Every structure is written in structure tokens, then in C-alpha cells.
Amino acid sequence: MYLFRLALASLANRRFTALLTVFAIALSVCLLLAVERVRTEARASFASTISGTDLVVGARSGSINLLLYSVFRIGNATNNIRWDSFEHFANSKQVKWAIPMSLGDSHRGYRVMGTTGAYFEHYHYGRGQALQLAGGRAFETDPFEVVLGAEVADALKYKLGDKIVLAHGVASISLVKHDDKPFTVVGILQRTGTPVDRTLHISLGGMEALHIDWKNGVPARGAGRISADQARNMDLTPQAITAFMVGLNSKIATFSMQREINEYRGEPLLAILPGVALQELWSLMGTAEQALFVVSLFVVITGLIGMLTAILTSLNERRREMAILRSVGARPWHIASLLVLEAFALACSGVVLGTVLLYVGIASAQAYVQANYGIFLPLALPSPYEWTLLGGILGAALLMGAIPAWRAYRQSLADGLSIRV
């Protein structure tokens, strides 16, 4: 105990170097913990992009491709599926609900999705949260109504009642606009931190009405054109959709339903379990995440080496201190413990300060990160894994402290009581 007091007093005497060392360790610890926490939360948030959906069904392609375009609104479907296929499965006894999705149009870079009211009722994300409206209502019978994701409304500064024109295709600058059929903003969703925020939702009827007068991928001209009002009075049941999501009455039926869909004779379909496909997708991105973690580990090692350098540099100028201690009875192992304790004190303060920095950082950036990246960083106590990391850092510091301790031990044996200036 007295040795620890001596070590602290000696450190206080070199407080500038000591503080710098502590600060370097603290920053590296903070970085490591932050990377670890963001990594964990990003994974969790990624996994919770969609929840409660048992199967996602699309035209036969790859499972990740299907996941990407149906859930993340990235890329395009290879093919559509027929409306009667959707109806076939939607009316199956095992199916509790089905959400049709029709993709392919966009608005200023944001994807437009045609769906039904079932979407607002049954689509869940996170830990089973349903979509909530921040204002307005869901689209109803009029086909030209649109419900905006939170980010779309924020970024483009749309409010309820605004009229917007959708564009054909998904390029951010589209040459073909559906400017004859403007949509009215009737609802804006609350932020979810999922791709829903970046989506414009219209009814399937609206999607159909947009393209009702199209022939061979181009709009009709002259007399062939159908106005918005004319379209309202026509049958707007779609011929095809892009994908659909299914919730089953019983989870047990998931695999048999999946097989049934995959073996459907009407057309080639693919049903995926979103959780499994998310795992596959995450494992693709896992390498980058691992790399980030490894880099931050190296930063911690750099911080500790900085400490080692600071202590080793101080050894020579502290020969006098050691000799005085020897003359008042300190044994060489006392001297060695003094240096180990010093390393421990530095690392310990660094770890504590780093953790404090992390919490201050999380507390101040929490709202911003949630709003912009959809990742909720909880102000939770360190997880067992994080405790292990912190313990590992302290252990590494003690090991490193053994190096100057050994040198000082040898030095104090050689110097004895004689003081070298």
C-alpha cells in the first residue's frame, strides 16, 4: 500500500508526461469501446431492420438479392411475380397476413413502393415495433396519395398536403416523369432507423394508375393518354408485383410454407427467411467490421507502448530516486513493484477516463447517431465482453510494466546505493 502511494507521488511529480500517457490510453480505450459498441449495435440494428415477417417472396433469384431489393430497397428485382400467384398464397390457410410490394419508381433518389394498408398494420421492425405515423394518415381509396418515410420528408422538406411528382425508374435523375399524375402527401411516418425512412409509400392502385397508359415501357402519346381522373374510375388491380412479405399463423409452418412456395408450379418463386438472409448478408460485411475492431485494438497497443516508452525514458533520470529508496531499505523487488504499480496506475486511470469519455460521447451523440444512422447506442453498463476487453488492457499494461520493472531491478542491483548524477 505504501509502495502504491510512493508510485502515485512519483507519478504526480511527473504529472505532465503522466497525464499525456493517461490521455493517450484513455483515447485508445474510448475508441476500442466505441467501435465495439457501434459494431454490436449496428449488428443488432441491422438484424432488426425487419421483424415479425416469416417469409419474403420474390421472383427466383438469389436470397441476398431478394433481401436487398425488398427490405433494403437496394438494387432491382430480376423479374416480377404475377398477381394471381400473390393471391394464391395470400389466401392460403396458413398465411395470417401478406404484404404485396411493387417497386421500380422513384422520387429524387428515394424509392417508391406500392403496397396496401396491410403494410402499415403488419410490417414490424426492431423488437417488434409497428410503423407509426408522425402526422396525417395512411393512404386510402384515392390512388394518388403518398405516405412518406421520415427521412424523405425531412430531406426534401415535404409537409402534409404537398403535391409531388414521381419519376419512372430508380435513377436519381430520371428523364421520364409521371408529371401528369401528381401525388398528395397524406401521411408522414415516424423515424425507424430502417430503410422505411427512405421510402415513399403509395397504394398498389396508385402504382398501377401511373403506368396504366404505358405501352412497352414508354408512356402513351396523344389520344392514348389516360388522365388521373380517368384512371381513378378504372380497375386498378395490378397484373404483377415485385415481391411480398408473409406472416404465418404458426411459426412451425415456416419451412413447409417455404418449400411450398419454392416448388410452386405457377411460376418460379423464391421464399426466404429474412433472419437467415440477414445473417448471410452481415457475414459478407463482417470483414470490414472485424478490420475496424483489429485497428482499434492496435490503437490500444500503441497507447500502451506510449506508456512503456514514457516509463522507460524516465528510468534513467530516476536512478537517484531508486538509490535513495534502496538506501532507506527498499529491496530490489520493491523497486520493481513500484514500476509495475506505476504502469498499473497509468493504465487504470486511462481505462477509467476512457470509459468516462465513451459515456460522455454516447450521451452527447446518441440522438444524432439515432437520427442519422438509425443506430441506437444505449447508455448501458459495459457488457461482459467489454469488461473482458478492459481487463485485458489492464493485464497487458501489467505485462508491459514488467519490462521497466525488470530493467529497474537490474539497475538498482548494479547501482546499489551510489547515486549517479
Next chain:
Amino acid sequence: MTAPLLTLSDLGFAWPGHAELLDIPAFHLAQGETLFLKGPSGSGKTTLLGLLGGVQKPSRGSIALLGQELTTLSAGARDHFRVDHTGYIFQQFNLLPFLSVRENVELPCHFSKLRTRRAKQRHGSVQQAASALLAHLGLKDDLLERRADALSIGQQQRVAAARALIGQPELVIADEPTSALDADAREAFLQLLFAECRAAGSSLLFVSHDQSLAPLFDRHLSLAELNRAATPAAEV
């Protein structure tokens, strides 16, 4: 004559692979005696002090302190024995600058139970022992909690003396403690040191090259004469 406190006989020391540095056929220091040992640099002074402190072991011969043969003790036991029975005062920069004056004086008691016990027996507590010693050496109480490096060199040397004397070690070894002091301060310091050594019953082994101080001591010797291995050529 009382039994000798410290006896060296047929002592020889050489660093491995070097010629013998010390060769002292016989030397003794009586209990309570003050001895001036003239030791210019190169006379083997540092090595002798290392041997007396038990930091090094002689190549041959014996060192007996209080009848205990140092050469038969382990390194750890020698360290222990040293702090129990020997106090040191060095040339200068004797103190740990980051500790207070009082903490510096109390240092040996943290490493020696024996000296703690003696300090308590005589003064009640280690803290009281420290302030009593410092008061005798002319340092006022208000300096006690100051950082050691806030003191003048003369004051620092008196703090070092107090530290060497706390817990009444039988032997006080002073290695040029006055070389950083001016002439007047030197004698005053010595008188205080003598008085305190007497009060504590400690012997004083005072090593210096400053011959002018020699008459103040009970006895004076020259290390160059004592040490047969010393050659004038070795004096730098």
C-alpha cells in the same frame, strides 16, 4: 574499550575480471564512536560503502556489523539488516523531491519494523519522532509538510540527517554530506549531527575528502592508507 560495532578483516573486493579494488586487512569502528575516513575519489570509497551496506559481497574476508557476519546473509537479508541498523546521508539530493519533508524522514520506518518500533518507543509515534528530530536539527514545524525540494540545500541535508537517525540505527554512514554546504554551515551541521548521534547512541562513519573537518572527530583515518589496493595513480 566497548565491543566494536563494525569489524572488517582481511577484506578484498574486485569486480569480475578486474584487479582487486579493495584490500583492507583490518578495520573496526567502536560503538558510539565518530570516525572521519578520508576518501578521495578513486580510493575505493563507493565500493566500500556498497560493501558496508550489503549491496555487494566482498570477494574474500569478512564484514561484521553488530556481530552479524554480512557475507553469510542472503541479498534480501542484507537489505533488511542494512535498513534496520544503518542510516545513510549522501552528498546532496538526498531526498525524494515529491514527498514532504516529514514523509522523507519517515521513509526508513516503512521498510524497517525495528526502526519503527524504536521510534515509537522513544517518541511515541513515527510522526513525533520525525518532528522531534527535525526540531533538534533546527527545522521548524512549519516546514514539515513542505515538498522536500522547496528547502535550501542546508535544510535538505539536515532532513537527510533526521532520516538517517530516525529509529536510532546503530550506525550512521555519511558520504560527503557537507560538500554542498559553505564552511560555516558545515561545522554547524556536524555539531548537530554529532549531538543527535550521541543522543541516539549511534556510531558515525563520516567519509569525506575535506581534511579540515577531521579534528572534530574522535578518530580519523585515510582510506588510501587503509586500503592496500589503492594506488595514487587511481586518484583522478
